[in-house]
Amino acid sequence: MTGWSARDIPDQGGRTAVVTGANSGLGYVTARELARKGARVVLACRSEARGREAVERLVRAVPGADVGVRRLDLGDLASVREVAAGLSGGRIDLLVNNAGVMAMPYGTTADGFETQFGVNHLGHFALTGLLLPTLLTTPGARVVTVSSMAHLLGNIDLRDLNSERRYRRWVAYGRSKTANLLFTHELARRLTTAGAGVVAAAAHPGYAATNLQTAGPRAEGRRRAERFMEIGNRVVAQPAEAGALPVLYAATAPDVAPDSFTGPSVAMWRGEPAPSWRAPWTRDDRAGELLWAESERLTGVTYG
Numbered sequence: 001m002t003g004w005s006a007r008d009i010p011d012q013g014g015r016t017a018v019v020t021g022a023n024s025g026l027g028y029v030t031a032r033e034l035a036r037k038g039a040r041v042v043l044a045c046r047s048e049a050r051g052r053e054a055v056e057r058l059v060r061a062v063p064g065a066d067v068g069v070r071r072l073d074l075g076d077l078a079s080v081r082e083v084a085a086g087l088s089g090g091r092i093d094l095l096v097n098n099a100g101v102m103a104m105p106y107g108t109t110a111d112g113f114e115t116q117f118g119v120n121h122l123g124h125f126a127l128t129g130l131l132l133p134t135l136l137t138t139p140g141a142r143v144v145t146v147s148s149m150a151h152l153l154g155n156i157d158l159r160d161l162n163s164e165r166r167y168r169r170w171v172a173y174g175r176s177k178t179a180n181l182l183f184t185h186e187l188a189r190r191l192t193t194a195g196a197g198v199v200a201a202a203a204h205p206g207y208a209a210t211n212l213q214t215a216g217p218r219a220e221g222r223r224r225a226e227r228f229m230e231i232g233n234r235v236v237a238q239p240a241e242a243g244a245l246p247v248l249y250a251a252t253a254p255d256v257a258p259d260s261f262t263g264p265s266v267a268m269w270r271g272e273p274a275p276s277w278r279a280p281w282t283r284d285d286r287a288g289e290l291l292w293a294e295s296e297r298l299t300g301v302t303y304g
Contacts, residue, residue, distance in 0.1 A: 019042070031058060032058050045072060070083050076109065089134065095141075101116055109123075125183055129302070142200070143200045145184050152279055180202065181282035186291070248273075249262050
């Protein structure tokens with residue numbers, strides 16, 4: 001991986017990618033660079049208007065890019081099913097589960113799930129399951145789920161997945177990111193056991209400057225906390241351009257292994273893509289199986 005950059009992305013001509021949360025930040029950079037290499041890219045965004053603005057920006061940056069937008073609200077399983085129905089039956093080579101929320105005040109999704117668990121994990125679990133039959137028909141397809149080193153803040157609590165007993169915003173975020181890694185672990189195990197040609201992998205951006213850090217404080221009107229995050233983004237964080245590189249590597253590099261976790265090389269914080277350390281609990285087979293079963297029950301999406 002030494003010196004790997006967006007210039008090293010293999011040709012993506014003829015491939016179709018779906019990137020969630022692609023209107024800004026890591027998702028936008030990921031979509032743009034895939035399009036630059038010739039992929040047809042679908043930007044799946046909660047706001048269709050912001051999605052269309054992102055498409056316009058992307059086409060200005062990459063003239064002739066083949067890009068489109070779909071409205072996807074991961075906090076509403078009806079929206080997830082609608083988008084999946086519209087994409088199924090076509091060709092999908094790559095699904096990048098990137099969208100997410102971070103350290104938000106307590107809230108619930110349209111289906112009654114705690115927001116961070118519902119959006120970051122359950123929405124992507126459902127989307128992947130609904131699109132998997134299409135992915136399975138495409139040789140060399142991949143599912144890349146974006147986690148975070150914040151998964152170290154908490155293992156999942158299978159007795160309280162929706163934080164109904166006690167809600168702590170950062171712990172809930174960490175648990176949702178642990179859920180992303182357990183999902184990848186169990187999906188990779190199932191695909192490998194079945195001899196399927198789809199690779200499931202995970203990535204994280206280290207500390208990258210995006211609007212994710214400021215969204216929570218802004219939603220609550222905590223101006224001091226928002227300002228603190230803005231300063232951190234300017235002084236400490238690496239730009240979204242660099243933060244997206246591990247995601248792009250996991251999505252396109254030829255040597256990516258199932259259940260691998262790619263992140264920045266320097267202290268898992270910044271730098272070029274490299275294999276990243278992860279907490280042992282994110283490779284717990286039994287926890288992965290139990291989370292999977294509960295996710296199927298909660299979403300109503302059953303994997304074949």
